[in-house]
Amino acid sequence: MAITMAQALNRALHDAMADDDRVLMFGEDVGRLGGVFRVTDGLHATYGEQRCFDTPLAESGIVGTAIGLAMYGYRPVAEMQFDGFSYPAFEQIVSHLAKLRNRSRGAISLPVTIRIPYGGGIGAVEHHSESPETYWVHTAGLKVVSPGNPEDAYGLLREAVASDDPVVFLEPKRRYWMRSEAQLPVEVAPMRQAEVRREGRDVTVLAYGPMVRTALDAADAAEAEGWSLEVVDLRSLSPLDTDTIVASVQRTGRAIVVHEAPRTLGMGAEVAARVQEQAFYHLEAPVLRATGFDTPYPPAKLEGYWLPDVERILDLVERAMGY
Amino acid sequence: MAITMAQALNRALHDAMADDDRVLMFGEDVGRLGGVFRVTDGLHATYGEQRCFDTPLAESGIVGTAIGLAMYGYRPVAEMQFDGFSYPAFEQIVSHLAKLRNRSRGAISLPVTIRIPYGGGIGAVEHHSESPETYWVHTAGLKVVSPGNPEDAYGLLREAVASDDPVVFLEPKRRYWMRSEAQLPVEVAPMRQAEVRREGRDVTVLAYGPMVRTALDAADAAEAEGWSLEVVDLRSLSPLDTDTIVASVQRTGRAIVVHEAPRTLGMGAEVAARVQEQAFYHLEAPVLRATGFDTPYPPAKLEGYWLPDVERILDLVERAMGY
């Protein structure tokens, strides 16, 4: 029976809580309601009020108490209800969650997972469609991952919860209903590794989270034009698996990075900087970026114009092939 | 008589407040104390408690009330006491300050300047030496500038305060005591323009804020090795003056970006991405980055190992010249 990404995430939380009673799940509306996307459905009923619970409406409070709980010995999984509502927790994430291990010379371990449904494409109102990954990836001390399919949703979340490092776990909310035939539990590649999802000769398309599906669609469409695209699913944004990325671009000679976040200092900037440094002589065209615009996220009716899609990717493929 | 950068900033605030009585200056300890670096010295005495005042200790409060004051019709200049203490204000800066003009279709104008002393090199304790520019530059709706010398400190701050857009004004605190013979008031190039500070043939070194001085020193030192470096002072990080940057790299064929912030998704990533895209055929070597490490800012006694310096730049010059 096919499972959706949301179900895979829910199952990962169930299994993690069953395997280790130090795992806690909390945030706004994650208890009785089961989360606004039902990702935490059933956890409150199964594990009780002290393992899965609602907090007061305060994101800094959620992350700050997660730090205290982790210092005590728990493995907190904290939900930020939406991407745009993770910002009040910025100080606790950047100044403490990311840095306490280093500050304490290893004495303090913070096995905290911050789950954030992120990205656009679901017709939501402002603040509910943002892609804040740059803020976390630039912050040393955090790991940042984003699954592109249900299997990875399960596998990466299990690894994130098991990790002794704080992990910002970005859930591509527009793919919550994406289905897979996989049987859970499923083993996937380690969190830190990128994966080649489709092999190709002409251009490497690098994507993560919600854009992996879009990149694969672009690869299908490109075939009709006679272009062979290789699609790499980054999976981990911090650390970034430069080896896999560079190896692919060395094969194809061309690269396009795709993400929803605004272009300036989006992940594409870092990927481009690394690729041109490490595959300088292999590049037949500059690394190009298919991204959101450098504007605030648009109203729902206009998001189709704003978000990168197959067309925007193919235009860049054409441009890259023209060099 | 030579003036320091801190004095130039102070003078800019004095002049801005004298010219326009809607300009307010507030924050923690900026009133009677004159700021922990004395940048607001004398403003409280000259303009009184309602124009330059201390607030309660709450950065979100400072920025949030600055937004309200700006909506009322004031032109607030708000100080974050140190880089690492701007994070509690992240939500107000990113969700409101940056976006209210756009959200209101231009009806709401927020002429707010957020002054942040930033960067390391002064032997300070943790949280007092951070370089948070990536967080602001990635956020559409903000302008972000950083002066590299006292003249620009004066001129850019005047333009920032006069701007109808919100400006994050990053003051390179280790250069507060840098001197200039300039007579104030001084006219400088518009805020959005980068400037070539030194012409050279072999490699373009792109720097901003505290690293401009370091880049110029590297250029001096490089001369001894027979390398001619061109030094570009970015001045504005958002918008980034891509034309000036690309023109310089097209002349030299090589580029090195220098900043204190950690490398991953630091400004160097964006500069590299743009340069390789727009000067692809001109590049004789990849764009290289001389930056802080991807770690939390180190303790004071180790910051010398962490911060980019002349040596680190010259090593990259050598590498670039080796291509």
Next chain:
Amino acid sequence: MTDQHRVDPERLLPPAEPVRLLEPDGTLHEHPDFPLAVEPEQLRDLYRRMVITRRVDREAINLQRQGQLALHASCLGQEGAQIGSALALADEDWVFPSYRELGVAMVRGVDPAGLLHVWRGTWLSGHDPYETNFALMSIPIGTQALHAAGFAMGARFDDNPIVTIAYVGDGATSEGDLHEGCNFAAVFEAPAIFFVQNNQYAISVPLEQQTHAPTLAHKAVGYGMPGYRCDGNDVLATLAVTRRAVERARDGGGPALIEALTYRMEAHTTSDDPSRYRTQEELEEAARTDPIARMRNLLQRRELLDDDLEERIEQEARDASAALRADVYEAPHGDPMELFEHVYADPRGHLEDHTALLRAELDAEAAAGEGES
């Protein structure tokens, strides 16, 4: 060692019982501290506004069901708290709303269709705040408290006798920004009112998981400001209490916090399923305190409501709903090129290549469309 005592702390404690002037059965009584003289015409007007608000709100829910709005956050059940408080304000005063203040917006003269742009997704806002002194909706919870405080500081610095009012929910009282907003307003003696509509829930989270304060009005004590409490389903009590706080602020008395006890009769938003967290019985009990029924009882007792008036109000409500419906259906999709127009006052150096890219994409699309046709 300073031992600071500005206000007699005993006097800061809110009364044990919320102020109520109008009983559910329509009997009206006086409150020694909150006298309220209302003309019959005003009583009718309060009723009328609540009825129309409810009808427009209902129409918005229908529009959402029909796919015309992506979302709606209903104020059903909260009309008393909203109309009562909003009518305590002068035109010059400023409102800093959350996302649930349709009733307040209508009192201020904001066109509901404009307001609903946000939920429709045509643009991020649909009204000019400077026309009605009604700021944009603030979706990030509690953040607008600081804008209201700052605006009020500005008014005070400027000796301008206006008052600001921030509308927040019970859940919002947990956010740091609400705390900082109250504190700034208090320290700067700014004329800001923090009006908490305690509708008992923050999405699914009930009040007792939000706070252990005796009441939300008690939160005012820690800022040295008065904390008022009223029955928010009693539009008259809400009016009287808000008026008192507003007058006090206007006279230089500084900020205040008001807790209006009410109940969210609808789902949190149209996306929500409240059956997961509250019972039918609870809902039925809450319905007994309905603000509109109560007011109708009063009008009927006083024989201020005849069929003719009922029909006129009905008609007005129908017209307002129809106008909303028409405007929503007709609202043009935004022009995609506007994405770049309002990001900066001075856009030079920004966005040129983005603008060109979208322009090219639109042209290509148009060309493809032409090719197809």
Next chain:
Amino acid sequence: MTDQHRVDPERLLPPAEPVRLLEPDGTLHEHPDFPLAVEPEQLRDLYRRMVITRRVDREAINLQRQGQLALHASCLGQEGAQIGSALALADEDWVFPSYRELGVAMVRGVDPAGLLHVWRGTWLSGHDPYETNFALMSIPIGTQALHAAGFAMGARFDDNPIVTIAYVGDGATSEGDLHEGCNFAAVFEAPAIFFVQNNQYAISVPLEQQTHAPTLAHKAVGYGMPGYRCDGNDVLATLAVTRRAVERARDGGGPALIEALTYRMEAHTTSDDPSRYRTQEELEEAARTDPIARMRNLLQRRELLDDDLEERIEQEARDASAALRADVYEAPHGDPMELFEHVYADPRGHLEDHTALLRAELDAEAAAGEGES
């Protein structure tokens, strides 16, 4: 409509006068609500600890003046508040300090030299928090309140009868995190104490510009938790009041806030120039309430302090200072390669190239050094 009343709100109001047991002249009296039985030996110990703390603190200032420390944040004048509160804790309890808690740290058994690593800049911390249950200094103001709340939640979930205490300043009460910390602790009935050392200033900003609350203890009302108030320069009152709050929390009574009234006798830090914002007279007046002088007066009245004991304490203080001095001078500069060691538990995929770069830079430097010599 829920009308929540957990605690009788009248009982939440802090008393008008702070609890004081010991007068500046050394007379001791009883307080009906805060009985305290202390043996002579304990009185001597309290005195001894305050004296040593002050001496070590002074030594740190000297070390800073001599360039050995980049900074020091003195606790001079606050020894009563710190020693009194810290001695109310059990070994298993956890302390979440700000940056000014040298006195608390010493009670917990943290080596002062370790603590001062932070100011020396050798490394970002110099003690293992799990050895003394004394967390790292928290420099971002107020943030540790949430860590204390979360840790206490963990203890409660785990039925572990420990208590946490967050030390914050008067300025910290303005930050959103303090608000959220108090609220979380109250809602989860967590055994967390928020101990506010009201030393009258946040750097240059005096209390009356920080809040208009009648007292900082009144801030507890809004969370439904008790707010205690004590004369923080009275080590005995502080001990009694903190003990009461700690016992209550340990017994499942939930969190509390304590305001200890004290005065920062030194500059904010060694970088500060307090002459810009406070007068000599104010300082002299504050000196009259000195916690150590007061305790000495008591001991002398009770003939518990002879020359021999004074000399022994002096000697201990001298030894502690000398040890600090020696340890600070001897503290090795950190190994630069350690920059990469503790960033991640699992560093795979991170930092390899950074590590290689610094290694190469160090090698080049070493080679250059050899070449020169």
